[in-house]
Amino acid sequence: MLSSIDKPHFSHEMAVRDYELDRYGVINNAVYQNYLEHTRHLFLESHGVIFVDLFECGYSPVITKAELEYRSSLKSRDEFVVNLQLAVLSKVKFVFLQEILSLPEKKLIISAKITGTILDSSGRPCFPDSFQELRSFLTHNIKSVQ
């Protein structure tokens, strides 16, 4: 497994919508990426990082690598939680560990490692001010875990 998330920094519960099912009655692989992205955005917003604002200021968060391990499938009417841990946040790189667990069984559906960077308007890695709060959160959070 890519990783195990002991203490998620953020969790978001969702439910499968029938239109997300594919021909074979399970969630299509691509749809999981939507779930993961939505949860990352909610996490960032809860720390004052608004995607729309970032783009209006000329910043572009880009995913450079996605590693996804599919363990089981979600079906019609399944409920699940998406857990997230922001493992790395520096000027040149961020790494999210994410996992989707079925509810209420907490069966592992997918685990993921999402790596990216934030580019400024000239395409260079940068660290926008709005990420400062996030870094403070991480620093505090790591201390409190130790």
Place this chain on the structure above:
Amino acid sequence: MLSSIDKPHFSHEMAVRDYELDRYGVINNAVYQNYLEHTRHLFLESHGVIFVDLFECGYSPVITKAELEYRSSLKSRDEFVVNLQLAVLSKVKFVFLQEILSLPEKKLIISAKITGTILDSSGRPCFPDSFQELRSFLTHNIKSVQ
């Protein structure tokens, strides 16, 4: 980079559709997985492996791992080619190497390694008859490359 595909086993040209663009004017990360899947299905069909038939016979091809490296983005009206190489095909595992190149520049957009297995109706790895032709193709193809 995950891999470089020198001699693709299959190539499929497509064009971006506007409804696939996201908020930021580029193809959303999840949509690339759709492009990759569609091309895998076309490749398999060109070798007599029909997904719908597989499922009706109780076989389930499942992706167990997807590794995706995003190098550049596709935008409105871009054309591109999806290349595919079936790197491994055994009773317990298949591995596809895939890449998306913009056209006509052949700029690398994404490279991917997709690993999976085929399960029978009791959930055990299997090797359906329809994959025999595919294995013959691979064996022949590897010889002719050498």
Place this chain on the structure above:
Amino acid sequence: MLSSIDKPHFSHEMAVRDYELDRYGVINNAVYQNYLEHTRHLFLESHGVIFVDLFECGYSPVITKAELEYRSSLKSRDEFVVNLQLAVLSKVKFVFLQEILSLPEKKLIISAKITGTILDSSGRPCFPDSFQELRSFLTHNIKSVQ
């Protein structure tokens, strides 16, 4: 306007997910149909009509007509409610009136009239047993409104 829903039979609250936004920062027209469908399925399930079960019994609910009036747009982070009224339910036809209202303003985003029928395995209109409860609900509901 197609219709006004005074006393919804069912309401479901949702929130926009960023991956549903299109190039222009608003929800793409097609996505509203997903919201409407999801709400219809939830309503039917709350009355014991399970889509997956219907199909396994050889019944196919099909939409024959969709009329959609777009009044305003949903944007990133918007919350909204989908209201539903089952206006007609007979052996040959069902009609849903639906509307999407932004929250908390209750601004009308879209109003819709969705017409369909349920086919049996030979393609003839039918009225599966599981719809009986729904008809009772409607009969009762109409009485209590009068």
Place this chain on the structure above:
Amino acid sequence: MLSSIDKPHFSHEMAVRDYELDRYGVINNAVYQNYLEHTRHLFLESHGVIFVDLFECGYSPVITKAELEYRSSLKSRDEFVVNLQLAVLSKVKFVFLQEILSLPEKKLIISAKITGTILDSSGRPCFPDSFQELRSFLTHNIKSVQ
């Protein structure tokens, strides 16, 4: 039927992609709207109307009404053509008639009437310069039909 398109102004052939199929092995109703939109954009582009350019100039083409009649379904590997007729184009309104026919049988899958308007940056109906060519085309086209 909403309309019959005798002499399409534009036609675009496409093929079903497996990831567009829903739980029941057919194209989900919402996906047809994607096909229709994609074809409208291609038609407009073939007449010099580029959506991205419109938005950058502050113009917003908006759909105000969509009427869709579903006659039959598309399944895995089906090919189809989307026909389009621009029935009305004025300063305050445009109306597209569209239909999807399966190939090669030309069986009617869906017919649609899409009504909209173009708004300027202050939200008033307008008629951008790039639509002039389109109006000339229409005027000529109607004459040549008579």
